[in-house]
Amino acid sequence: xxxxxxxxxxxxxxxxxxxxxxxxxxxGPLVFAVTTALIIVVIYRRQFASDALAALRDVDPDxxxx
Numbered sequence: 001x002x003x004x005x006x007x008x009x010x011x012x013x014x015x016x017x018x019x020x021x022x023x024x025x026x027x028g029p030l031v032f033a034v035t036t037a038l039i040i041v042v043i044y045r046r047q048f049a050s051d052a053l054a055a056l057r058d059v060d061p062d063x064x065x066x
Contacts, residue, residue: 010047017043 017039024035047053 014043 018036021032021035021039024031
């Protein structure tokens with residue numbers, strides 16, 4: 001149940017971020033393209049280049065405890 005809830009949370013977070021990028025459309029298509037690119041960079045950094053993910057990757061599964 002937690003995995004499903006986490007997936008829905010991430011989907012909602014992406015939707016919120018892209019809604020900010022969509023607001024750039026009111027200023028023109030170039031601003032929309034730039035804000036969308038910036039949001040993609042932010043989402044990538046949060047999901048694939050975060051310190052938390054690096055810490056999780058460094059955990060040794062064979063360590064057997066704390």
